[in-house]
Amino acid sequence: MQKDSNKSVVLLSGGLDSTILLHYIVKVLKKNVTAVIFDYGQRHSRETTVAFKHALNLNVDWRKIDAQFIGNITSSTSVLTNTEKEVPHIKDVVGLAQPPTYVPMRNLMFLSIAAAVAESVSANTIYYGAAEIDTHSGHWDCSLEFLNYINKILNLNRENKISVEAPFITFSKEVIIQEGIKLNVDFTQTHTCYKGEIVACGTCSSCSSRIQGFLSAGVKDPIPYNIEIPWN
Amino acid sequence: MQKDSNKSVVLLSGGLDSTILLHYIVKVLKKNVTAVIFDYGQRHSRETTVAFKHALNLNVDWRKIDAQFIGNITSSTSVLTNTEKEVPHIKDVVGLAQPPTYVPMRNLMFLSIAAAVAESVSANTIYYGAAEIDTHSGHWDCSLEFLNYINKILNLNRENKISVEAPFITFSKEVIIQEGIKLNVDFTQTHTCYKGEIVACGTCSSCSSRIQGFLSAGVKDPIPYNIEIPWN
Numbered sequence: 001m002q003k004d005s006n007k008s009v010v011l012l013s014g015g016l017d018s019t020i021l022l023h024y025i026v027k028v029l030k031k032n033v034t035a036v037i038f039d040y041g042q043r044h045s046r047e048t049t050v051a052f053k054h055a056l057n058l059n060v061d062w063r064k065i066d067a068q069f070i071g072n073i074t075s076s077t078s079v080l081t082n083t084e085k086e087v088p089h090i091k092d093v094v095g096l097a098q099p100p101t102y103v104p105m106r107n108l109m110f111l112s113i114a115a116a117v118a119e120s121v122s123a124n125t126i127y128y129g130a131a132e133i134d135t136h137s138g139h140w141d142c143s144l145e146f147l148n149y150i151n152k153i154l155n156l157n158r159e160n161k162i163s164v165e166a167p168f169i170t171f172s173k174e175v176i177i178q179e180g181i182k183l184n185v186d187f188t189q190t191h192t193c194y195k196g197e198i199v200a201c202g203t204c205s206s207c208s209s210r211i212q213g214f215l216s217a218g219v220k221d222p223i224p225y226n227i228e229i230p231w232n
Numbered sequence: 233m234q235k236d237s238n239k240s241v242v243l244l245s246g247g248l249d250s251t252i253l254l255h256y257i258v259k260v261l262k263k264n265v266t267a268v269i270f271d272y273g274q275r276h277s278r279e280t281t282v283a284f285k286h287a288l289n290l291n292v293d294w295r296k297i298d299a300q301f302i303g304n305i306t307s308s309t310s311v312l313t314n315t316e317k318e319v320p321h322i323k324d325v326v327g328l329a330q331p332p333t334y335v336p337m338r339n340l341m342f343l344s345i346a347a348a349v350a351e352s353v354s355a356n357t358i359y360y361g362a363a364e365i366d367t368h369s370g371h372w373d374c375s376l377e378f379l380n381y382i383n384k385i386l387n388l389n390r391e392n393k394i395s396v397e398a399p400f401i402t403f404s405k406e407v408i409i410q411e412g413i414k415l416n417v418d419f420t421q422t423h424t425c426y427k428g429e430i431v432a433c434g435t436c437s438s439c440s441s442r443i444q445g446f447l448s449a450g451v452k453d454p455i456p457y458n459i460e461i462p463w464n
Contacts, residue, residue, distance in 0.1 A: 063305070065301045065305075066300070066301055067301065068298070069297045069298055069299065069345070070348065073295070073297075073345070073348050073349050073352050074348060074352050076352050076353075077351070077352050097390040097391050098390055098391045104347075104348045104351035104352050104392075105344055105345075105347045105348035105351055106348070108344045108347065108348075108385065109341070109344040109345055109348060112337055112340045112341040112344040113301070113305070113337075113341055115336075115337045115340065116302065116305050116306060116336045116337035116338070116340075116341060117305050119309070119336035119337055120305050120306050120308050120309050120336050121308075138390075140388045140389055140390050141388075143388065145388055146385060146388055149381050149384045149385045149388070150385065152381045152384075153340065153378060153381045153382065153385070156372045156373075156375065156377055156378055156381075157372055158329040158330055158370075158372050159329050159330045160336075
Protein backbone atom coordinates (compact mmCIF):
# COMPACT_ATOMS: atom_id res chain seq x y z
CA MET A 1 0.00 0.00 0.00
CA GLN A 2 1.28 3.47 -0.86
CA LYS A 3 2.14 5.55 2.21
CA ASP A 4 0.16 8.78 2.43
CA SER A 5 2.06 11.49 4.26
CA ASN A 6 -1.20 13.20 5.15
CA LYS A 7 -2.67 10.12 6.80
CA SER A 8 -2.60 9.92 10.58
CA VAL A 9 -4.08 8.15 13.54
CA VAL A 10 -5.37 10.03 16.59
CA LEU A 11 -5.85 8.31 19.95
CA LEU A 12 -9.24 9.64 21.05
CA SER A 13 -10.62 9.06 24.54
CA GLY A 14 -13.34 11.71 24.61
CA GLY A 15 -11.53 13.59 27.37
CA LEU A 16 -10.53 17.22 27.06
CA ASP A 17 -6.96 16.80 25.77
CA SER A 18 -7.47 14.18 23.07
CA THR A 19 -10.67 15.86 21.85
CA ILE A 20 -8.97 19.24 21.47
CA LEU A 21 -6.04 17.43 19.84
CA LEU A 22 -8.37 15.82 17.30
CA HIS A 23 -9.82 19.22 16.39
CA TYR A 24 -6.29 20.63 16.08
CA ILE A 25 -5.11 17.81 13.79
CA VAL A 26 -8.18 18.06 11.56
CA LYS A 27 -8.71 21.85 11.51
CA VAL A 28 -5.17 23.21 11.74
CA LEU A 29 -2.90 20.46 10.40
CA LYS A 30 -5.62 19.35 7.96
CA LYS A 31 -4.65 15.69 8.21
CA ASN A 32 -6.60 12.75 6.94
CA VAL A 33 -7.42 11.15 10.30
CA THR A 34 -8.41 7.75 11.60
CA ALA A 35 -9.55 8.19 15.23
CA VAL A 36 -8.97 5.16 17.46
CA ILE A 37 -11.41 4.82 20.35
CA PHE A 38 -11.04 2.17 23.06
CA ASP A 39 -13.73 0.32 24.90
CA TYR A 40 -11.64 -1.24 27.64
CA GLY A 41 -14.06 -1.80 30.48
CA GLN A 42 -13.44 1.69 31.87
CA ARG A 43 -15.98 2.78 34.47
CA HIS A 44 -16.25 6.12 32.65
CA SER A 45 -17.22 4.50 29.34
CA ARG A 46 -19.41 7.54 28.73
CA GLU A 47 -16.21 9.09 27.33
CA THR A 48 -16.46 6.89 24.23
CA THR A 49 -19.97 8.21 23.48
CA VAL A 50 -18.77 11.80 23.36
CA ALA A 51 -15.62 10.74 21.48
CA PHE A 52 -17.78 9.38 18.68
CA LYS A 53 -19.70 12.62 18.41
CA HIS A 54 -16.51 14.51 17.60
CA ALA A 55 -15.33 11.87 15.12
CA LEU A 56 -18.69 12.00 13.37
CA ASN A 57 -19.02 15.81 13.47
CA LEU A 58 -15.53 16.23 12.06
CA ASN A 59 -16.29 13.55 9.49
CA VAL A 60 -13.20 11.50 10.22
CA ASP A 61 -12.72 7.77 9.85
CA TRP A 62 -12.73 5.89 13.16
CA ARG A 63 -12.02 2.49 14.63
CA LYS A 64 -13.54 1.31 17.87
CA ILE A 65 -11.34 -1.28 19.52
CA ASP A 66 -13.04 -3.86 21.69
CA ALA A 67 -10.41 -4.22 24.39
CA GLN A 68 -12.47 -5.62 27.26
CA PHE A 69 -9.50 -7.81 28.08
CA ILE A 70 -7.81 -4.69 29.51
CA GLY A 71 -10.57 -4.41 32.10
CA ASN A 72 -10.30 -8.12 32.89
CA ILE A 73 -6.53 -7.99 33.30
CA THR A 74 -6.31 -4.79 35.32
CA SER A 75 -9.39 -4.90 37.57
CA SER A 76 -7.34 -6.54 40.32
CA THR A 77 -5.33 -3.35 40.81
CA SER A 78 -7.08 -0.39 39.13
CA VAL A 79 -10.21 1.41 40.35
CA LEU A 80 -10.78 2.60 36.79
CA THR A 81 -11.67 -0.90 35.63
CA ASN A 82 -13.28 -2.19 38.81
CA THR A 83 -16.54 -0.56 39.85
CA GLU A 84 -16.47 -2.35 43.20
CA LYS A 85 -13.55 -0.16 44.25
CA GLU A 86 -13.99 3.52 45.05
CA VAL A 87 -12.55 6.40 43.04
CA PRO A 88 -10.36 8.30 45.51
CA HIS A 89 -10.63 11.98 46.40
CA ILE A 90 -7.85 14.13 44.92
CA LYS A 91 -6.47 14.83 48.43
CA ASP A 92 -5.74 11.10 48.89
CA VAL A 93 -3.70 10.66 45.73
CA VAL A 94 -1.57 13.80 45.48
CA GLY A 95 2.08 12.81 45.27
CA LEU A 96 1.55 9.08 44.79
CA ALA A 97 3.98 7.50 42.32
CA GLN A 98 1.07 5.54 40.90
CA PRO A 99 -2.47 6.33 42.08
CA PRO A 100 -5.22 3.67 42.27
CA THR A 101 -6.67 5.11 39.06
CA TYR A 102 -3.53 4.07 37.16
CA VAL A 103 -4.35 1.29 34.66
CA PRO A 104 -1.33 -0.99 34.23
CA MET A 105 0.34 -0.44 30.86
CA ARG A 106 -2.81 1.11 29.38
CA ASN A 107 -1.09 3.76 27.30
CA LEU A 108 1.57 1.35 26.07
CA MET A 109 -1.19 -1.00 24.92
CA PHE A 110 -3.14 1.88 23.34
CA LEU A 111 -0.13 3.14 21.43
CA SER A 112 0.85 -0.37 20.28
CA ILE A 113 -2.66 -0.95 18.95
CA ALA A 114 -2.78 2.53 17.39
CA ALA A 115 0.53 1.68 15.68
CA ALA A 116 -1.02 -1.49 14.25
CA VAL A 117 -3.91 0.60 12.92
CA ALA A 118 -1.43 3.13 11.49
CA GLU A 119 0.63 0.43 9.77
CA SER A 120 -2.50 -1.22 8.39
CA VAL A 121 -3.99 1.99 6.96
CA SER A 122 -0.57 3.28 5.78
CA ALA A 123 -0.53 6.27 8.09
CA ASN A 124 2.83 7.66 9.09
CA THR A 125 1.96 9.54 12.29
CA ILE A 126 0.11 8.76 15.49
CA TYR A 127 -1.08 11.73 17.54
CA TYR A 128 -1.25 11.18 21.27
CA GLY A 129 -2.91 13.60 23.71
CA ALA A 130 -0.45 13.30 26.60
CA ALA A 131 -0.30 16.60 28.54
CA GLU A 132 2.20 18.04 30.98
CA ILE A 133 0.12 17.32 34.07
CA ASP A 134 -0.25 13.62 33.24
CA THR A 135 3.38 12.82 33.91
CA HIS A 136 3.14 14.74 37.22
CA SER A 137 0.11 12.77 38.32
CA GLY A 138 1.30 9.22 38.23
CA HIS A 139 1.49 8.53 34.52
CA TRP A 140 5.01 7.47 33.57
CA ASP A 141 3.48 6.47 30.23
CA CYS A 142 2.83 10.12 29.34
CA SER A 143 6.43 11.27 29.78
CA LEU A 144 8.85 12.60 27.19
CA GLU A 145 11.18 9.64 27.88
CA PHE A 146 8.33 7.23 27.18
CA LEU A 147 7.55 9.02 23.92
CA ASN A 148 11.21 8.90 22.96
CA TYR A 149 11.53 5.12 23.47
CA ILE A 150 8.24 4.37 21.72
CA ASN A 151 9.60 6.23 18.72
CA LYS A 152 12.89 4.34 18.90
CA ILE A 153 10.92 1.08 18.81
CA LEU A 154 8.72 2.11 15.89
CA ASN A 155 11.77 3.29 14.00
CA LEU A 156 13.07 -0.32 13.96
CA ASN A 157 10.24 -1.27 11.61
CA ARG A 158 11.93 -2.14 8.33
CA GLU A 159 9.25 -0.88 5.97
CA ASN A 160 6.89 1.51 7.71
CA LYS A 161 8.50 4.19 9.84
CA ILE A 162 5.63 5.48 11.95
CA SER A 163 6.20 8.22 14.50
CA VAL A 164 4.25 9.17 17.58
CA GLU A 165 3.77 12.87 18.19
CA ALA A 166 2.33 14.42 21.34
CA PRO A 167 1.90 18.12 20.55
CA PHE A 168 0.50 18.92 24.03
CA ILE A 169 3.07 16.99 26.08
CA THR A 170 4.65 20.17 27.48
CA PHE A 171 1.38 22.14 27.66
CA SER A 172 -0.50 23.02 30.84
CA LYS A 173 -4.23 22.28 31.00
CA GLU A 174 -4.86 26.03 30.78
CA VAL A 175 -3.02 26.32 27.47
CA ILE A 176 -4.81 23.27 26.08
CA ILE A 177 -8.20 24.72 27.05
CA GLN A 178 -7.31 28.02 25.38
CA GLU A 179 -6.43 26.06 22.26
CA GLY A 180 -9.84 24.35 22.50
CA ILE A 181 -11.59 27.72 22.72
CA LYS A 182 -9.73 28.96 19.62
CA LEU A 183 -10.77 25.78 17.79
CA ASN A 184 -14.40 26.20 18.86
CA VAL A 185 -14.55 22.82 20.60
CA ASP A 186 -17.85 22.06 22.34
CA PHE A 187 -16.62 21.34 25.89
CA THR A 188 -20.05 20.08 26.96
CA GLN A 189 -19.33 17.10 24.71
CA THR A 190 -16.18 15.98 26.52
CA HIS A 191 -15.99 13.63 29.49
CA THR A 192 -13.35 13.83 32.20
CA CYS A 193 -14.72 12.51 35.50
CA TYR A 194 -13.39 9.08 36.53
CA LYS A 195 -16.69 8.25 38.22
CA GLY A 196 -18.38 8.24 34.83
CA GLU A 197 -21.60 10.10 35.62
CA ILE A 198 -22.92 12.87 33.39
CA VAL A 199 -22.73 15.22 36.40
CA ALA A 200 -19.01 15.30 37.21
CA CYS A 201 -17.98 14.60 40.82
CA GLY A 202 -15.52 17.51 40.91
CA THR A 203 -13.35 15.75 43.50
CA CYS A 204 -11.49 12.99 41.65
CA SER A 205 -7.98 13.73 40.36
CA SER A 206 -9.22 13.95 36.79
CA CYS A 207 -12.01 16.46 37.58
CA SER A 208 -9.58 18.37 39.75
CA SER A 209 -7.06 19.04 36.99
CA ARG A 210 -9.85 19.98 34.59
CA ILE A 211 -11.34 22.47 37.06
CA GLN A 212 -7.89 23.95 37.80
CA GLY A 213 -7.32 24.35 34.07
CA PHE A 214 -10.56 26.25 33.51
CA LEU A 215 -9.96 28.39 36.61
CA SER A 216 -6.45 29.27 35.37
CA ALA A 217 -7.84 30.07 31.92
CA GLY A 218 -10.42 32.35 33.56
CA VAL A 219 -13.25 30.52 31.84
CA LYS A 220 -16.26 28.71 33.31
CA ASP A 221 -16.39 25.03 32.47
CA PRO A 222 -19.85 24.48 30.88
CA ILE A 223 -20.33 20.93 32.19
CA PRO A 224 -22.38 20.26 35.35
CA TYR A 225 -20.57 19.46 38.62
CA ASN A 226 -21.80 17.82 41.79
CA ILE A 227 -20.01 20.41 43.93
CA GLU A 228 -19.94 24.20 43.99
CA ILE A 229 -17.02 25.58 41.96
CA PRO A 230 -15.92 29.21 42.59
CA TRP A 231 -15.96 30.25 38.92
CA ASN A 232 -16.14 33.96 39.70
CA MET B 233 0.35 -6.22 46.11
CA GLN B 234 3.67 -7.76 47.21
CA LYS B 235 6.01 -8.45 44.32
CA ASP B 236 7.03 -12.09 44.05
CA SER B 237 10.46 -12.49 42.51
CA ASN B 238 9.56 -15.99 41.41
CA LYS B 239 6.47 -14.90 39.51
CA SER B 240 6.69 -14.56 35.74
CA VAL B 241 4.65 -14.33 32.61
CA VAL B 242 5.39 -16.45 29.53
CA LEU B 243 4.11 -15.50 26.08
CA LEU B 244 2.86 -18.83 24.76
CA SER B 245 1.81 -19.31 21.14
CA GLY B 246 1.87 -23.09 20.94
CA GLY B 247 4.71 -22.97 18.42
CA LEU B 248 8.02 -24.76 18.94
CA ASP B 249 10.02 -21.93 20.52
CA SER B 250 7.54 -20.59 23.06
CA THR B 251 6.47 -24.10 24.06
CA ILE B 252 10.04 -25.20 24.71
CA LEU B 253 10.60 -21.89 26.52
CA LEU B 254 7.60 -22.57 28.78
CA HIS B 255 9.03 -25.99 29.70
CA TYR B 256 12.42 -24.41 30.36
CA ILE B 257 10.99 -21.69 32.64
CA VAL B 258 8.90 -24.19 34.62
CA LYS B 259 11.26 -27.17 34.77
CA VAL B 260 14.70 -25.53 34.89
CA LEU B 261 14.14 -22.03 36.30
CA LYS B 262 11.26 -23.33 38.45
CA LYS B 263 9.29 -20.11 38.15
CA ASN B 264 5.69 -19.57 39.13
CA VAL B 265 4.27 -18.94 35.67
CA THR B 266 1.23 -17.27 34.14
CA ALA B 267 1.09 -18.26 30.47
CA VAL B 268 -0.52 -15.69 28.17
CA ILE B 269 -2.19 -17.13 25.07
CA PHE B 270 -3.62 -14.93 22.29
CA ASP B 271 -6.63 -15.56 20.16
CA TYR B 272 -6.10 -12.86 17.55
CA GLY B 273 -7.90 -14.13 14.51
CA GLN B 274 -4.83 -16.01 13.30
CA ARG B 275 -5.54 -18.53 10.54
CA HIS B 276 -3.46 -21.08 12.45
CA SER B 277 -5.59 -20.79 15.60
CA ARG B 278 -4.93 -24.48 16.15
CA GLU B 279 -1.75 -23.27 17.88
CA THR B 280 -3.79 -22.07 20.86
CA THR B 281 -5.28 -25.55 21.36
CA VAL B 282 -1.87 -27.15 21.71
CA ALA B 283 -0.64 -24.20 23.81
CA PHE B 284 -3.36 -24.95 26.37
CA LYS B 285 -2.33 -28.57 26.59
CA HIS B 286 1.14 -27.58 27.76
CA ALA B 287 -0.18 -25.00 30.23
CA LEU B 288 -2.54 -27.61 31.69
CA ASN B 289 0.01 -30.45 31.70
CA LEU B 290 2.58 -28.26 33.42
CA ASN B 291 -0.12 -27.06 35.81
CA VAL B 292 0.57 -23.37 35.26
CA ASP B 293 -1.84 -20.48 35.53
CA TRP B 294 -2.94 -19.07 32.16
CA ARG B 295 -4.79 -16.17 30.61
CA LYS B 296 -6.41 -16.36 27.22
CA ILE B 297 -6.63 -12.92 25.66
CA ASP B 298 -9.47 -12.31 23.26
CA ALA B 299 -7.71 -10.03 20.79
CA GLN B 300 -9.88 -10.47 17.70
CA PHE B 301 -9.37 -6.78 17.04
CA ILE B 302 -5.84 -7.64 15.89
CA GLY B 303 -7.29 -9.75 13.10
CA ASN B 304 -9.73 -6.98 12.20
CA ILE B 305 -7.03 -4.31 12.10
CA THR B 306 -4.38 -6.28 10.23
CA SER B 307 -6.36 -8.36 7.73
CA SER B 308 -5.92 -5.65 5.10
CA THR B 309 -2.19 -6.36 4.91
CA SER B 310 -1.38 -9.72 6.53
CA VAL B 311 -2.09 -13.19 5.12
CA LEU B 312 -1.93 -14.55 8.67
CA THR B 313 -5.18 -12.82 9.62
CA ASN B 314 -6.94 -13.00 6.26
CA THR B 315 -7.88 -16.46 5.01
CA GLU B 316 -8.85 -15.06 1.62
CA LYS B 317 -5.18 -14.42 0.91
CA GLU B 318 -2.74 -17.21 0.21
CA VAL B 319 0.17 -18.21 2.45
CA PRO B 320 3.25 -17.85 0.25
CA HIS B 321 5.81 -20.54 -0.52
CA ILE B 322 9.13 -20.04 1.27
CA LYS B 323 10.89 -19.41 -2.08
CA ASP B 324 8.72 -16.32 -2.61
CA VAL B 325 9.53 -14.63 0.68
CA VAL B 326 13.24 -15.25 1.25
CA GLY B 327 15.00 -11.93 1.71
CA LEU B 328 11.88 -9.77 2.00
CA ALA B 329 12.18 -6.99 4.62
CA GLN B 330 8.66 -7.82 5.71
CA PRO B 331 6.92 -10.88 4.26
CA PRO B 332 3.12 -11.04 3.71
CA THR B 333 2.90 -13.20 6.86
CA TYR B 334 4.10 -10.27 8.98
CA VAL B 335 1.31 -9.05 11.28
CA PRO B 336 1.68 -5.29 11.90
CA MET B 337 2.93 -4.59 15.42
CA ARG B 338 1.77 -7.98 16.67
CA ASN B 339 4.69 -8.64 18.98
CA LEU B 340 4.65 -5.09 20.35
CA MET B 341 0.94 -5.54 21.18
CA PHE B 342 1.58 -8.99 22.68
CA LEU B 343 4.39 -7.72 24.89
CA SER B 344 2.41 -4.66 26.00
CA ILE B 345 -0.52 -6.86 27.00
CA ALA B 346 1.79 -9.39 28.67
CA ALA B 347 3.29 -6.47 30.61
CA ALA B 348 -0.19 -5.46 31.79
CA VAL B 349 -0.76 -9.04 32.95
CA ALA B 350 2.64 -9.03 34.68
CA GLU B 351 1.94 -5.75 36.47
CA SER B 352 -1.52 -6.95 37.50
CA VAL B 353 -0.32 -10.28 38.94
CA SER B 354 2.84 -8.72 40.45
CA ALA B 355 5.25 -10.67 38.26
CA ASN B 356 8.63 -9.15 37.60
CA THR B 357 9.67 -10.95 34.42
CA ILE B 358 8.12 -11.64 31.04
CA TYR B 359 9.63 -14.46 29.01
CA TYR B 360 9.45 -14.08 25.25
CA GLY B 361 10.28 -16.86 22.78
CA ALA B 362 12.00 -14.77 20.10
CA ALA B 363 14.65 -16.85 18.30
CA GLU B 364 17.63 -15.95 16.14
CA ILE B 365 15.94 -16.86 12.86
CA ASP B 366 12.96 -14.60 13.51
CA THR B 367 14.91 -11.39 13.11
CA HIS B 368 16.43 -12.76 9.87
CA SER B 369 13.03 -13.60 8.44
CA GLY B 370 11.26 -10.28 8.51
CA HIS B 371 10.55 -9.80 12.20
CA TRP B 372 12.09 -6.56 13.40
CA ASP B 373 10.04 -7.08 16.56
CA CYS B 374 12.16 -10.10 17.54
CA SER B 375 15.50 -8.28 17.44
CA LEU B 376 17.89 -7.52 20.28
CA GLU B 377 17.38 -3.78 19.69
CA PHE B 378 13.64 -4.20 20.05
CA LEU B 379 14.12 -6.11 23.29
CA ASN B 380 16.46 -3.41 24.55
CA TYR B 381 13.97 -0.57 23.93
CA ILE B 382 11.02 -2.50 25.36
CA ASN B 383 13.04 -2.91 28.54
CA LYS B 384 13.92 0.79 28.57
CA ILE B 385 10.21 1.60 28.36
CA LEU B 386 9.20 -0.81 31.11
CA ASN B 387 11.98 0.52 33.31
CA LEU B 388 10.25 3.94 33.32
CA ASN B 389 7.42 2.45 35.39
CA ARG B 390 7.68 4.13 38.78
CA GLU B 391 6.55 1.23 40.94
CA ASN B 392 6.81 -2.04 39.07
CA LYS B 393 10.04 -2.63 37.21
CA ILE B 394 9.21 -5.51 34.90
CA SER B 395 11.80 -6.88 32.53
CA VAL B 396 11.42 -8.84 29.32
CA GLU B 397 13.84 -11.71 28.82
CA ALA B 398 14.25 -13.70 25.63
CA PRO B 399 16.57 -16.58 26.52
CA PHE B 400 16.51 -18.03 22.97
CA ILE B 401 17.03 -14.77 21.07
CA THR B 402 20.54 -15.76 19.93
CA PHE B 403 19.77 -19.48 19.55
CA SER B 404 19.38 -21.33 16.26
CA LYS B 405 16.31 -23.52 15.75
CA GLU B 406 18.60 -26.57 16.04
CA VAL B 407 19.78 -25.55 19.52
CA ILE B 408 16.22 -24.80 20.65
CA ILE B 409 15.04 -28.22 19.43
CA GLN B 410 17.90 -29.90 21.29
CA GLU B 411 16.81 -28.01 24.42
CA GLY B 412 13.26 -29.31 23.83
CA ILE B 413 14.53 -32.89 23.58
CA LYS B 414 16.43 -32.51 26.86
CA LEU B 415 13.25 -31.17 28.48
CA ASN B 416 11.19 -34.02 27.11
CA VAL B 417 8.77 -31.73 25.24
CA ASP B 418 6.11 -33.57 23.20
CA PHE B 419 6.73 -32.05 19.77
CA THR B 420 3.58 -33.65 18.36
CA GLN B 421 1.70 -31.14 20.54
CA THR B 422 3.20 -28.02 18.95
CA HIS B 423 1.89 -26.16 15.93
CA THR B 424 4.07 -24.29 13.46
CA CYS B 425 2.46 -24.26 9.99
CA TYR B 426 0.97 -20.92 8.96
CA LYS B 427 -1.74 -22.69 6.96
CA GLY B 428 -3.19 -24.02 10.20
CA GLU B 429 -3.97 -27.60 9.20
CA ILE B 430 -3.06 -30.55 11.43
CA VAL B 431 -0.96 -31.91 8.53
CA ALA B 432 1.70 -29.23 8.04
CA CYS B 433 2.22 -27.90 4.51
CA GLY B 434 6.01 -28.09 4.75
CA THR B 435 6.44 -25.23 2.29
CA CYS B 436 5.56 -22.02 4.19
CA SER B 437 8.37 -20.05 5.79
CA SER B 438 7.38 -21.22 9.24
CA CYS B 439 7.36 -24.95 8.32
CA SER B 440 10.60 -24.41 6.44
CA SER B 441 12.56 -23.14 9.42
CA ARG B 442 11.13 -25.90 11.62
CA ILE B 443 12.14 -28.60 9.12
CA GLN B 444 15.63 -27.10 8.73
CA GLY B 445 15.98 -27.08 12.52
CA PHE B 446 15.10 -30.77 12.87
CA LEU B 447 17.34 -31.70 9.93
CA SER B 448 20.27 -29.81 11.49
CA ALA B 449 19.60 -31.47 14.84
CA GLY B 450 19.65 -34.87 13.08
CA VAL B 451 16.22 -35.72 14.48
CA LYS B 452 12.98 -36.61 12.68
CA ASP B 453 10.14 -34.19 13.38
CA PRO B 454 7.25 -36.38 14.64
CA ILE B 455 4.44 -34.23 13.17
CA PRO B 456 2.83 -35.16 9.81
CA TYR B 457 3.77 -33.17 6.67
CA ASN B 458 2.02 -32.84 3.36
CA ILE B 459 5.31 -33.26 1.46
CA GLU B 460 8.10 -35.80 1.57
CA ILE B 461 10.93 -34.72 3.90
CA PRO B 462 14.36 -36.41 3.50
CA TRP B 463 14.78 -37.26 7.18
CA ASN B 464 17.43 -39.92 6.52
